Amino acid sequence: MGVKPCFAGVDVGSATTKAVLVDADGAVLAHALLPSGGNLAAAADAVVAKALADAGLARDAIAALISTGYGRENVAGRLKAVTEITCHARGAHALNPGVRAVIDIGGQDSKAIALDAKGMVKKFEMNDKCAAGTGRFLEVMARTLDVDLAAIGPLALTADAPARISSTCTVFAESEVISLLAKGESVPRILAGLCAAITQRVYALASRVGMAPVLMMTGGVAKNSGVVRGIEQAAGMPVVIPEEPQTVGALGAALYARDAAENKNTIQ
Amino acid sequence: MTTTRFSEVAACQAAAAEGYGAARAAANAGRKVAGFMCSYAPQELFHAAGYLPVRILGREGGATLADEIIQPYACSFARSALDSALANEFDFLRLAVFSHTCDTMQNVADLWRRNRPEMAVIVVSVPTQTEGAPARTFFRRELQRVRQAVEALAGPVADDALWDSIRLYQKHRAAMRRLYEVRRTHPGVISGSEMLAVVTASFFMEKQAHLELITRLADAVAACPEDTPGPRPAVLVAGSVCQNADFIKAIEESGCAVVDDDLCMGSRSFSLPDPPDGDPLESLAEIYLARTPCPAFHKPGFDAAQHMLDRARAAQADGVVFLLTKFCDPWFFDYPYISRTLEAAEMPTLLLEVEQHLPAPAQLRTRVEAFAEMLRGRVASWA
Numbered sequence: 122m123g124v125k126p127c128f129a130g131v132d133v134g135s136a137t138t139k140a141v142l143v144d145a146d147g148a149v150l151a152h153a154l155l156p157s158g159g160n161l162a163a164a165a166d167a168v169v170a171k172a173l174a175d176a177g178l179a180r181d182a183i184a185a186l187i188s189t190g191y192g193r194e195n196v197a198g199r200l201k202a203v204t205e206i207t208c209h210a211r212g213a214h215a216l217n218p219g220v221r222a223v224i225d226i227g228g229q230d231s232k233a234i235a236l237d238a239k240g241m242v243k244k245f246e247m248n249d250k251c252a253a254g255t256g257r258f259l260e261v262m263a264r265t266l267d268v269d270l271a272a273i274g275p276l277a278l279t280a281d282a283p284a285r286i287s288s289t290c291t292v293f294a295e296s297e298v299i300s301l302l303a304k305g306e307s308v309p310r311i312l313a314g315l316c317a318a319i320t321q322r323v324y325a326l327a328s329r330v331g332m333a334p335v336l337m338m339t340g341g342v343a344k345n346s347g348v349v350r351g352i353e354q355a356a357g358m359p360v361v362i363p364e365e366p367q368t369v370g371a372l373g374a375a376l377y378a379r380d381a382a383e384n385k386n387t388i389q
Numbered sequence: 390m391t392t393t394r395f396s397e398v399a400a401c402q403a404a405a406a407e408g409y410g411a412a413r414a415a416a417n418a419g420r421k422v423a424g425f426m427c428s429y430a431p432q433e434l435f436h437a438a439g440y441l442p443v444r445i446l447g448r449e450g451g452a453t454l455a456d457e458i459i460q461p462y463a464c465s466f467a468r469s470a471l472d473s474a475l476a477n478e479f480d481f482l483r484l485a486v487f488s489h490t491c492d493t494m495q496n497v498a499d500l501w502r503r504n505r506p507e508m509a510v511i512v513v514s515v516p517t518q519t520e521g522a523p524a525r526t527f528f529r530r531e532l533q534r535v536r537q538a539v540e541a542l543a544g545p546v547a548d549d550a551l552w553d554s555i556r557l558y559q560k561h562r563a564a565m566r567r568l569y570e571v572r573r574t575h576p577g578v579i580s581g582s583e584m585l586a587v588v589t590a591s592f593f594m595e596k597q598a599h600l601e602l603i604t605r606l607a608d609a610v611a612a613c614p615e616d617t618p619g620p621r622p623a624v625l626v627a628g629s630v631c632q633n634a635d636f637i638k639a640i641e642e643s644g645c646a647v648v649d650d651d652l653c654m655g656s657r658s659f660s661l662p663d664p665p666d667g668d669p670l671e672s673l674a675e676i677y678l679a680r681t682p683c684p685a686f687h688k689p690g691f692d693a694a695q696h697m698l699d700r701a702r703a704a705q706a707d708g709v710v711f712l713l714t715k716f717c718d719p720w721f722f723d724y725p726y727i728s729r730t731l732e733a734a735e736m737p738t739l740l741l742e743v744e745q746h747l748p749a750p751a752q753l754r755t756r757v758e759a760f761a762e763m764l765r766g767r768v769a770s771w772a
Contacts, residue, residue, distance in 0.1 A: 191751055206759035207766075230752060241766040244737070247756055 126184035127176065128382060130374025131165050132205065133157060133192030134367075136228030136256060137341065138164040140172040141371040142183075143379055147215065151176035152368045161192035185382040187374040191229070200381055205370045206234055206245050209339055212373030214240025216363050219335040224327055224352060224360075225370070226319070226342035228256040233327035246326045254289035254322035256341045261291050262315050265298055266308055277312040277347030284314035289322045313347060320351030327356070337361045339369040397606035398583045401590035401599075409481065411593055412443045416481035421543065424479060426470065426497070428658040429488035429515050429683065431673050434536055436596065437554040438543040440484065444592035444654075445470050446632045447745035448478075458500055464716040465744040466630045467497045474501055484509040484542060490685040491719055511538050519678040519688045528674040536670065551669045561600045565591070565659040568607040573649060573704055576623060577616040581637045581647025588655050589632060618646035622764035625701045627651040628712040629684075629720055636712055636743055636753075643757040645764070649704035651697060652712070657681045684719035693723050694730030701736050707764045708737040710757070715742045737764060 127150055132139040138157045142150040153171035157164045165188070173180060188196035189208040196202070205225070213220045214236060223234040229252040235243045252258060263270045277283075284306050288294045294315065301311050319342070336358055342348055343366035353360050363369055393399050404411065416422045423440035425432060432442040447469030452459075455472035473479060485508055487498035495512065502510040514531050516524040540546055568587070572579050587606070591599050624645045626637065630653055640647055650656050660681040664672040681696065682688040701709050709731055713720045728738040739760040741753055 191755065204755050204759040204762060206755070207762040242759065242763040244732070245756075245759060245763070247752060247759075 125182070126382070127178060127182050128375050128379040129169060129172070129183045129186040130208065130371040130376070130378055131169060131186060131188045131190075131196050131199070132208065132368070132371035132374060133161050133165055133188065133190040133195060134205075134227050134370075135191055135230075135252075136260075137367060138168045138190070138192070139368045139371040140165075140168040141368050141375045142172050142176050142178070143372070143375040145379065145383075147376055147379060149372065149375075150178070152365060152371065154367060157192065161195040162197060165192070165196040185378040187378040187381065189370050189374040200378060203374060203377055206232055206247070207242055208370045208373030208377065210234050210236045210242045210373065211240050211376055212369035212371070213337045213339060213363075215372060215376055216369065217335060217337060217361060220337045220361070221333040222327070222330070222336045223369075224323055224336070224338045225340040226255055226323060226338070226348070227340040228252075231255050231323050231326060231340075231342075233323070233330040233332075235330045235333070244330050246329050248322075248326060251290070253291060254319045258289060258291045258294065258319065259315070259342065259345065261295060262298060262312075265295055266302075266311065268308065268312065271344070273312050273316070274344070274346035274348070276309045277316045277345075278350065280307070280309040280313035282310060282313070283317045284310040286311070286314040286318040289318045294318065316345065316347030316351050319348050320355055323348075324352060324355040327352075332356050332358070334358050335361055337363065337369075339363065339366045341367050343367075393583055395579070395583075395606055395609055397602045397609065398579070398586060400602055402583075402586040404590035404594050405586045408446075408593065409443065409478075412441060413481040415441055416483075421483050422481055423484040423486055424482045425486040425488075427488040427490055427494060427683075428653055429490060429677060430486040430513060431532060431535065431677060433551065433554040433558050433673060434532065434539055434546070435484070435486065436558070437551040438539045438546045440543065441595065442486075443482075445473075445479070445485065446592070447630070448473060449633075449745070458504070459497070462716050463493045463497075464714045466714055466717075467493045469745050471497050471500060474505055479505075479508070482508055484511065484539075486511050486513065488513045488515055490515065490683050491717075493716075493718075509542050511535060515686065516678070517686055519682055519686050520690065524678055525671070525674050528678055529668075529670050532670045532673055548669055555664055555669060555672060557596050557600070559661075559663055561591070561596050561603075562659040562661055563663070564600055564603045564607065566656075568603050568610070569649065569656055569659070571607050571611045574615045575610050575613055576618045576646045576648045578613045579610050581626065581641055581650070582634055584647075584650070585634055585637050585655075588652075588658075592654075618648060620765075621646040622707040622761055623648040623705060624764075625649045625651060625697075625704050625706040625709050626655075626712055627697060627700075627709055629653045629714050629717050630745070633743070633745060636741065639754050640710055640757050643754065643761045645708075645710075645757070645761050648706060649700065651681075651700050653683065656700075657683075684723045694727040697727055698731055698734055698736060701731070706736070708739065708760065710760070711738060711740045712743050713740065715744050 127142045130141045141152045151172040155168045185200045188199040188202045189205045193202035213223045225232045231248045234245045421440045423435045424445040447466045452468040452472035454475035455468045489495045498512045661676040
C-alpha cells in the first residue's frame, strides 16, 4: 500500500480561503490559510498545495475533497460543494461534541446555527445581503482609526465604557466614528462601541435561532476579544473559541469528504 | 425557461414570458383591458363588463420614477408596478383596479390616479374583518358601488352576464385546485417552476383559454404514474407575490422539490369556494370573504399558523420556505408566530426576504442549499 489517503476540506471565504486535511480517523494533518483575492479557483488551489506541503503529502494523496464557503463552486477537483452552514456545524461538533450553538462571523457575512447532539443543523440564520457588522466592517474601522486589526479587541477591552455607535452599516458607522474622533472620544472607547454594535447585531440573529450552551464562535472575528466578551455578556454564557476559529468550516468539509469517501454520507 | 414534457405547460411558459404582450395586442384590436393589483379584485365584475382582466406585476430593473414619489420602504412590488405606470408601460390599460389591503396598496392607487389621470382607477374596499353578516353586507354594498363604477365606464352589466363570468371563474378556480391536487401525488412529474408558469399565465390569458389548458394538463398529469419527490426534500413555498421565477428555481436547484404553495400568486388566489345561487353580488361577496385571507385581513377563527401547517402536512412537505417580499408588513407581522408554531410542530422553516427586481443573490442560494442539507440530514433514511 502506498501513501495513506487524506481528505480535504476547502473553505473559500470572501476574505480568506482555508484548507484542512484530515486522515482516515478524522485527525487533522494540516491546515492552511491564504487571502482569497480576485481569483477564487487559484486561491483554492494554492491553499490546498500549502496544506499538502505542510503535511508532506502529494496532491494524489487526497482521496476526496469537499468545498464550502461562498466560493465553493469555484474549487477544482471537488467531490461536491456543501454550504458553510452545514460545514461549520460539523466542524464545531468535531472539536467539541457538546456544542449546541455556533456564531460564525466571517469577512462578509455572519451566521448563527443551532445544532443537535449529532452535529446536525437544527436551525440557522444568516445576515442579509450586506456586510454590516462583519469582518469587513472591522477592517474598514481599523483603517479609519489607524489601528491594527488584531489590536481592536485588546484595545476595546481597556475602555472604561463603550462610545455609542448606533449603526453597523459600514458607511454610517464610519461617519459616526469620524464625528466621535472630532469630539475627542478616545480610540479604545470607540473600538469598544464598535464591538458592542457588532455584538448587538449578531446577538439578534443568534436569539432567533436560540442559543444554548455550549456556544462556540468561529470565523475571523472570533479572534476579536472585544466582540467575544460582548457576546458572552449578551448570551450570559461563556463562549468557546477553537484554536483555529477560521478553519472550522474547512474542517467540517474535510470530515464530510472523509464520510463521502467511506460512503457513510450524512448529508448526501 | 425550463423544459417541460407538457405542451400545456409550454403554452403557459410562453404566455408568462410574453407578459402583457397578448393583452396589449388585444387592446390594439379594440378589447378593453383592466389591470388588477390584488387577488381581492372581483375580476368577475370586470370580465362581465367586457374587460380582459390582467394582473399587474412588478418587473425587473429599478424604480427610478416611482422613487421620486414613494418612500423606499414601500415594497418592491408596489414600487415597481408604480414605476411601470409612470413610465407609461401600462398604456394599454383602460382601467386599473386596486383593493385596500395594506396601506401601501391604497396609496399606490392614489398615486396612480394622480399621475395617470387618463386611466380609470377603481379601489375596492375589503372589510378588514372578513367574517360574519356585517362584513358580507358591507362588502356586497361595496361590490354594488364597484358595479356602478364599472357600468359608468363600460355600460350596463346584466345579472346573466355576471353569472356567466362568476361560473367561468368558479370553473377555472376549481380546475386550478384540481391541478394542485394531482400535483401533490406527482411531484416528479410537474415542478414548482412549471406550476409558477401556469399560475403566471393565468394572470394574462383569457380565462376560458387558460381553463382549457389547465383542464387538459391536470388530466395529463393525473394519467402519469404517481411518484414521490425521491431523495429530494419536499417543500411548500409560502408568501405573497412571487413572480420572479428565479426564487423557485433557486429552491429547486438546491435539490428541493417544490410540491405545493401557499402564495398569493398561487393557491391562495384559487381558494375561493363555489358561489351560492341567488343574488350575484351577494354570492361574490360571500366567496371573496370566505377565501384564505390575505394577512392584511382578520378572519376570526382562522389560525394562519394552523392553516400553513395543515397545508404543509397535506402536501407531505419536509419544510416550509417563506418567500416574503421585503417591507410587506402584513406578512412580517404574522411570520414569527407562524414559523414558531410550525417549528414547534417539527416543521422546519426558512425565511427568504425577497425583492421583485433583484435576481436571487448568492447568500439566498447559500441559505436555500443549507436548508436542503438540513432537511436531508433530518431524514434518517436518506443518510
